[in-house]
Amino acid sequence: MTTTPLLQLxxxxxxxxxxxxxxxxxxxxxxxxxxxxxxxxGAGKTTLVNLVTxxxxxxxxxVTFAGRDITGSPPYRLARLGLLRTFQVVQPFAQLPARDxxxxxxLFSGAAPDMASARDAAEAALLRLGIxxxxxxxxxxxxLAERKRLELAKSLAAKPKMLFLDEVNAGLNSAEIDAVLDxxxxxxxxxxxxxxxxxxxxxxxxxxxxxxxLHQGALLADGPTDAVARDPAVIDxxxxxxxxxxxxxxx
Ligand SMILES: Nc1ncnc2c1ncn2[C@@H]1O[C@H](COP(=O)(O)OP(=O)(O)OP(=O)(O)O)[C@@H](O)[C@H]1O
Numbered sequence: 001m002t003t004t005p006l007l008q009l010x011x012x013x014x015x016x017x018x019x020x021x022x023x024x025x026x027x028x029x030x031x032x033x034x035x036x037x038x039x040x041x042g043a044g045k046t047t048l049v050n051l052v053t054x055x056x057x058x059x060x061x062x063v064t065f066a067g068r069d070i071t072g073s074p075p076y077r078l079a080r081l082g083l084l085r086t087f088q089v090v091q092p093f094a095q096l097p098a099r100d101x102x103x104x105x106x107l108f109s110g111a112a113p114d115m116a117s118a119r120d121a122a123e124a125a126l127l128r129l130g131i132x133x134x135x136x137x138x139x140x141x142x143x144l145a146e147r148k149r150l151e152l153a154k155s156l157a158a159k160p161k162m163l164f165l166d167e168v169n170a171g172l173n174s175a176e177i178d179a180v181l182d183x184x185x186x187x188x189x190x191x192x193x194x195x196x197x198x199x200x201x202x203x204x205x206x207x208x209x210x211x212x213x214l215h216q217g218a219l220l221a222d223g224p225t226d227a228v229a230r231d232p233a234v235i236d237x238x239x240x241x242x243x244x245x246x247x248x249x250x251x
Contacts, residue, residue: 004067006031006162006193007052007083012061014047021047023217024061029162032191034184036198036208036225040238044217045197049164053085054078066161079109082161086151086168092139098146099135102126102153109158118157125153129183145176152183162193169203181207205229213238 005028014022022044029035037045050056052063054075063071065083078084092101102122103115112118126132129149134142142150148168155163165184169177177200184207188194195212198204204211204225211228213221215237221228228234 005029006066008062008064009052010062010064012048012051012063013059014044014051014056015059020217022051022058022214025214025217025219027212027219027222029193029195031161031193032188033210034188034194034196034208036196036204036211037214038198038204038211038238039214039220043214043238045214046166047217048214049085049166049195049197053083053164055085076108079158082109082159084109084155084158084160084162085164086155086166092147092150092154094138094140097136097138098131098142098150098153099123099126101139101150102157105154106157106159111157111159121157122153125157126150128156129153130179144171145173148172148180149183152180152187156187160187160192163187163195165194165196167197167199169198169200174202177203 007029009025009027012022012025013020025048039045047056051058054073054077057072062069065081070078070081093104096104099119099122102125103118106112106118106121107115112121123135126135129152131146131149131153134146139147139150151168169180172180181203184194196203196207208225210223211221211225212219213228213234220237221231221234
Protein backbone atom coordinates (compact mmCIF):
# COMPACT_ATOMS: atom_id res chain seq x y z
CA MET A 1 0.00 0.00 0.00
CA THR A 2 1.40 3.43 -0.86
CA THR A 3 0.67 6.38 1.42
CA THR A 4 0.08 9.86 0.05
CA PRO A 5 3.11 12.08 0.71
CA LEU A 6 2.63 15.16 2.86
CA LEU A 7 4.57 17.32 0.41
CA GLN A 8 5.04 16.59 -3.28
CA LEU A 9 7.15 18.64 -5.70
CA UNK A 10 6.71 18.03 -9.43
CA UNK A 11 9.14 19.48 -11.94
CA UNK A 12 9.78 22.48 -9.71
CA UNK A 13 11.85 25.08 -11.53
CA UNK A 14 12.94 28.65 -10.82
CA UNK A 15 14.91 30.82 -13.19
CA UNK A 16 16.57 34.15 -12.39
CA UNK A 17 17.26 35.65 -15.83
CA UNK A 18 19.61 33.20 -17.54
CA UNK A 19 20.34 31.24 -14.34
CA UNK A 20 18.25 28.19 -13.44
CA UNK A 21 18.55 28.14 -9.64
CA UNK A 22 16.18 25.17 -9.22
CA UNK A 23 15.91 22.84 -12.18
CA UNK A 24 13.03 20.40 -12.67
CA UNK A 25 13.05 18.97 -9.13
CA UNK A 26 10.60 16.16 -8.37
CA UNK A 27 10.56 14.99 -4.73
CA UNK A 28 8.20 13.88 -2.00
CA UNK A 29 8.26 13.95 1.80
CA UNK A 30 6.29 11.73 4.17
CA UNK A 31 4.87 12.43 7.62
CA UNK A 32 7.35 12.60 10.52
CA UNK A 33 10.47 12.25 8.34
CA UNK A 34 13.65 14.17 9.18
CA UNK A 35 15.35 14.92 5.88
CA UNK A 36 18.64 16.76 5.27
CA UNK A 37 18.76 19.09 2.28
CA UNK A 38 22.41 19.50 1.35
CA UNK A 39 24.55 20.85 -1.49
CA UNK A 40 27.37 23.32 -2.05
CA UNK A 41 26.93 27.09 -1.84
CA GLY A 42 24.62 28.21 -4.63
CA ALA A 43 23.23 24.69 -5.23
CA GLY A 44 19.67 26.01 -4.92
CA LYS A 45 18.69 24.87 -1.40
CA THR A 46 17.32 28.19 -0.15
CA THR A 47 15.57 28.88 -3.45
CA LEU A 48 13.87 25.47 -3.28
CA VAL A 49 12.64 26.16 0.25
CA ASN A 50 11.46 29.64 -0.79
CA LEU A 51 9.46 28.08 -3.64
CA VAL A 52 7.77 25.63 -1.30
CA THR A 53 7.03 28.08 1.51
CA UNK A 54 5.65 30.80 -0.76
CA UNK A 55 8.51 33.31 -0.52
CA UNK A 56 9.21 32.89 -4.25
CA UNK A 57 7.00 31.86 -7.16
CA UNK A 58 8.14 29.00 -9.39
CA UNK A 59 8.86 29.49 -13.10
CA UNK A 60 7.41 26.02 -13.69
CA UNK A 61 6.22 22.99 -11.77
CA UNK A 62 3.77 22.19 -9.01
CA VAL A 63 3.78 21.99 -5.20
CA THR A 64 1.17 19.83 -3.47
CA PHE A 65 0.75 19.87 0.33
CA ALA A 66 -1.59 17.49 2.15
CA GLY A 67 -3.28 16.75 -1.17
CA ARG A 68 -3.86 20.41 -2.04
CA ASP A 69 -2.22 22.32 -4.89
CA ILE A 70 -0.42 25.19 -3.13
CA THR A 71 1.81 26.35 -6.03
CA GLY A 72 2.49 30.07 -5.63
CA SER A 73 0.42 30.45 -2.41
CA PRO A 74 1.66 33.21 -0.08
CA PRO A 75 3.48 32.34 3.17
CA TYR A 76 0.62 33.39 5.51
CA ARG A 77 -1.76 31.00 3.79
CA LEU A 78 0.76 28.17 3.95
CA ALA A 79 1.45 28.89 7.63
CA ARG A 80 -2.26 28.39 8.24
CA LEU A 81 -2.00 24.97 6.59
CA GLY A 82 0.93 24.11 8.87
CA LEU A 83 3.79 24.62 6.40
CA LEU A 84 6.44 26.74 8.11
CA ARG A 85 10.08 27.69 7.92
CA THR A 86 12.82 29.36 9.91
CA PHE A 87 15.33 31.73 8.34
CA GLN A 88 19.11 31.40 8.18
CA VAL A 89 19.41 34.88 9.65
CA VAL A 90 16.92 34.96 12.52
CA GLN A 91 14.48 37.84 12.26
CA PRO A 92 12.59 38.45 15.51
CA PHE A 93 10.75 41.72 16.15
CA ALA A 94 13.45 43.56 18.11
CA GLN A 95 11.01 45.76 20.09
CA LEU A 96 8.80 42.87 21.25
CA PRO A 97 9.70 40.65 24.21
CA ALA A 98 10.43 37.02 23.34
CA ARG A 99 6.99 35.92 24.58
CA ASP A 100 5.18 38.33 22.25
CA UNK A 101 7.37 37.31 19.30
CA UNK A 102 6.18 33.74 19.79
CA UNK A 103 2.58 34.84 20.43
CA UNK A 104 2.63 36.84 17.18
CA UNK A 105 3.68 33.69 15.30
CA UNK A 106 0.82 31.74 16.90
CA LEU A 107 -1.67 34.45 15.88
CA PHE A 108 -0.27 34.93 12.37
CA SER A 109 -0.51 31.21 11.62
CA GLY A 110 -4.06 30.99 12.95
CA ALA A 111 -2.91 28.43 15.55
CA ALA A 112 -4.27 30.72 18.31
CA PRO A 113 -7.60 32.55 17.92
CA ASP A 114 -6.83 35.50 20.22
CA MET A 115 -3.97 37.21 22.08
CA ALA A 116 -4.68 35.48 25.42
CA SER A 117 -4.42 31.99 23.93
CA ALA A 118 -1.49 33.10 21.76
CA ARG A 119 0.37 34.14 24.92
CA ASP A 120 -0.47 30.76 26.53
CA ALA A 121 0.86 28.96 23.45
CA ALA A 122 3.98 31.15 23.61
CA GLU A 123 4.61 30.31 27.28
CA ALA A 124 4.26 26.60 26.51
CA ALA A 125 6.62 26.79 23.50
CA LEU A 126 9.27 28.78 25.41
CA LEU A 127 9.08 26.28 28.27
CA ARG A 128 9.38 23.33 25.92
CA LEU A 129 12.48 24.84 24.31
CA GLY A 130 14.09 25.56 27.66
CA ILE A 131 14.00 29.36 27.38
CA UNK A 132 11.06 30.27 29.63
CA UNK A 133 13.45 32.52 31.56
CA UNK A 134 13.88 34.87 28.57
CA UNK A 135 10.13 35.46 28.02
CA UNK A 136 10.32 39.13 29.06
CA UNK A 137 13.60 39.91 27.33
CA UNK A 138 13.93 41.74 24.02
CA UNK A 139 15.58 39.65 21.26
CA UNK A 140 18.69 41.87 20.98
CA UNK A 141 19.46 40.93 24.60
CA UNK A 142 19.38 37.18 23.90
CA UNK A 143 22.41 35.02 23.13
CA LEU A 144 22.66 33.47 19.66
CA ALA A 145 21.67 30.05 21.10
CA GLU A 146 18.60 31.64 22.75
CA ARG A 147 17.65 33.44 19.53
CA LYS A 148 17.86 30.15 17.59
CA ARG A 149 15.59 28.52 20.18
CA LEU A 150 13.26 31.48 19.94
CA GLU A 151 12.97 30.76 16.19
CA LEU A 152 12.07 27.17 16.97
CA ALA A 153 9.57 28.29 19.61
CA LYS A 154 7.88 30.56 17.02
CA SER A 155 7.56 27.64 14.61
CA LEU A 156 6.28 25.31 17.32
CA ALA A 157 3.62 27.75 18.53
CA ALA A 158 2.32 27.91 14.95
CA LYS A 159 1.44 24.20 15.17
CA PRO A 160 3.45 22.97 12.16
CA LYS A 161 2.78 19.88 10.10
CA MET A 162 5.99 20.50 8.20
CA LEU A 163 8.97 22.62 9.14
CA PHE A 164 11.95 23.77 7.09
CA LEU A 165 14.89 24.65 9.32
CA ASP A 166 17.49 26.81 7.62
CA GLU A 167 20.83 26.30 9.39
CA VAL A 168 19.37 26.51 12.90
CA ASN A 169 22.66 25.23 14.30
CA ALA A 170 25.04 27.65 12.57
CA GLY A 171 27.27 29.44 15.08
CA LEU A 172 26.33 27.21 18.02
CA ASN A 173 28.84 25.22 20.08
CA SER A 174 28.78 21.43 20.28
CA ALA A 175 26.71 21.19 23.49
CA GLU A 176 24.21 23.77 22.19
CA ILE A 177 23.89 21.81 18.93
CA ASP A 178 23.22 18.56 20.82
CA ALA A 179 20.44 20.29 22.77
CA VAL A 180 18.84 21.67 19.59
CA LEU A 181 19.04 18.25 17.91
CA ASP A 182 17.15 16.70 20.83
CA UNK A 183 14.47 19.36 20.46
CA UNK A 184 14.17 18.76 16.71
CA UNK A 185 13.87 15.00 17.29
CA UNK A 186 11.13 15.53 19.85
CA UNK A 187 9.19 17.77 17.45
CA UNK A 188 9.49 15.13 14.68
CA UNK A 189 8.39 12.43 17.12
CA UNK A 190 5.01 14.16 17.24
CA UNK A 191 4.60 13.55 13.50
CA UNK A 192 5.96 16.86 12.20
CA UNK A 193 7.94 16.46 8.96
CA UNK A 194 11.26 18.28 9.23
CA UNK A 195 13.65 19.31 6.49
CA UNK A 196 16.98 20.68 7.66
CA UNK A 197 19.21 22.72 5.38
CA UNK A 198 22.66 22.03 6.71
CA UNK A 199 26.35 22.30 6.14
CA UNK A 200 27.31 20.70 9.47
CA UNK A 201 28.04 16.99 9.05
CA UNK A 202 27.49 16.37 12.77
CA UNK A 203 23.92 17.56 12.37
CA UNK A 204 23.26 15.71 9.12
CA UNK A 205 24.59 12.46 10.49
CA UNK A 206 23.05 12.78 13.94
CA UNK A 207 19.60 13.81 12.80
CA UNK A 208 18.66 12.84 9.27
CA UNK A 209 17.60 9.41 8.13
CA UNK A 210 17.37 10.61 4.55
CA UNK A 211 19.41 13.04 2.48
CA UNK A 212 18.44 15.03 -0.57
CA UNK A 213 21.38 16.51 -2.48
CA LEU A 214 21.07 19.41 -4.90
CA HIS A 215 23.79 20.28 -7.38
CA GLN A 216 23.56 23.29 -9.68
CA GLY A 217 19.82 23.43 -9.08
CA ALA A 218 19.12 19.80 -9.98
CA LEU A 219 18.47 16.76 -7.81
CA LEU A 220 21.75 14.83 -7.58
CA ALA A 221 20.80 12.18 -5.00
CA ASP A 222 17.94 11.20 -2.67
CA GLY A 223 18.08 8.26 -0.29
CA PRO A 224 19.09 6.90 3.13
CA THR A 225 21.85 9.00 4.76
CA ASP A 226 24.45 6.21 4.70
CA ALA A 227 23.91 5.36 1.05
CA VAL A 228 23.95 8.99 -0.10
CA ALA A 229 27.09 9.72 1.92
CA ARG A 230 28.89 6.93 0.03
CA ASP A 231 27.52 7.85 -3.40
CA PRO A 232 30.58 8.68 -5.59
CA ALA A 233 28.59 11.36 -7.47
CA VAL A 234 27.80 13.11 -4.16
CA ILE A 235 31.39 12.85 -2.94
CA ASP A 236 32.56 14.24 -6.26
CA UNK A 237 30.11 17.12 -6.53
CA UNK A 238 29.65 18.15 -2.91
CA UNK A 239 31.31 16.32 -0.06
CA UNK A 240 34.81 15.90 -1.49
CA UNK A 241 37.11 13.39 0.18
CA UNK A 242 37.34 15.57 3.30
CA UNK A 243 33.57 15.95 3.67
CA UNK A 244 33.01 12.22 3.19
CA UNK A 245 35.60 11.51 5.89
CA UNK A 246 33.92 14.04 8.22
CA UNK A 247 30.53 12.45 7.62
CA UNK A 248 32.03 9.04 8.35
CA UNK A 249 33.72 10.39 11.50
CA UNK A 250 30.45 11.88 12.73
CA UNK A 251 28.82 8.43 12.87
N1 LIG B 1 16.90 36.66 -5.97
C1 LIG B 1 17.86 36.15 -6.76
N2 LIG B 1 18.21 36.75 -7.90
C2 LIG B 1 19.17 36.23 -8.70
N3 LIG B 1 19.84 35.09 -8.44
C3 LIG B 1 19.54 34.45 -7.31
C4 LIG B 1 18.54 34.93 -6.40
N4 LIG B 1 18.46 34.07 -5.36
C5 LIG B 1 19.36 33.10 -5.59
N5 LIG B 1 20.02 33.33 -6.75
C6 LIG B 1 21.05 32.47 -7.34
O1 LIG B 1 20.51 31.16 -7.43
C7 LIG B 1 21.51 30.18 -7.13
C8 LIG B 1 21.03 29.32 -5.98
O2 LIG B 1 21.07 30.10 -4.79
P1 LIG B 1 20.58 29.55 -3.37
O3 LIG B 1 20.72 30.68 -2.40
O4 LIG B 1 19.25 28.92 -3.54
O5 LIG B 1 21.68 28.43 -3.06
P2 LIG B 1 21.96 27.69 -1.68
O6 LIG B 1 22.19 26.26 -2.04
O7 LIG B 1 20.93 28.00 -0.69
O8 LIG B 1 23.35 28.33 -1.24
P3 LIG B 1 23.96 28.66 0.24
O9 LIG B 1 24.36 27.32 0.80
O10 LIG B 1 25.13 29.51 -0.07
O11 LIG B 1 22.89 29.35 1.04
C9 LIG B 1 22.79 30.95 -6.85
O12 LIG B 1 23.55 31.00 -8.03
C10 LIG B 1 22.30 32.32 -6.47
O13 LIG B 1 23.26 33.32 -6.79
